[in-house]
Amino acid sequence: MRADARKNYEHLLTVARKVFTEQGNDASLRDIARRAEVGLGTLYRHFPTREALLEALLRTSFGALAKRADELQASSDSADALITWLQEIIAFTHEHRGVIAPMVSAIEDHESALHASCVTLRSAGAALLARAQADGKARADLDGSELFDLIAALAWLREQPSHASRADRIFGVISGAILARRP
Known part of the structure; x- marks a missing residue:
């Protein structure tokens, strides 16, 4: 995995962990992408x-x-x-x-x-x-x-x-x- 892709992956996990802790596992994936400041497509590339x-x-x-x-x-x-x-x-x-x-x-x-x-x-x-x-x-x-x-x-x-x-x-x-x- 490229360095920038790895960074996005780790950042998405960090943000998702925070969002799921706050909202539970039904939290919006769109909200996770928005809070991670990446596009929804980036989230889905890493986590389909x-x-x-x-x-x-x-x-x-x-x-x-x-x-x-x-x-x-x-x-x-x-x-x-x-x-x-x-x-x-x-x-x-x-x-x-x-x-x-x-x-x-x-x-x-x-x-x-x-x-x-x-x-x-x-x-x-x-x-x-x-x-x-x-x-x-x-x-x-x-x-x-x-x-x-x-x-x-x-x-x-x-x-x-x-x-x-x-x-x-x-x-x-x-x-x-x-x-x-x-x-």
């Missing part, structure tokens, strides 16, 4: 779809969440590791308002720019779940896809202003349902 822009913005964060799951695999208590990672990924989705809907769509759409990153996250969570199941600390009848669905539901709940005050309590209920009953 909203998903491509989201993928570029979220790639590093998704990688960090997957790496965090790997780090938690080494922790002494598999149940605590799973719950900690669930809390962290739900907090991440809350910080990135509106990201959960594209993630849920992308997980099933092999053509989506976000698909590979979302599959990586689902696999990271599934590995933590499998470890907790092997230790007898998580229910055996749950799989990684269902765990991803629960993350999406909890993240959506936290995004709803009228339900946000109950989000922590509901997280506790759901995490209690994921974990196996201890004698």
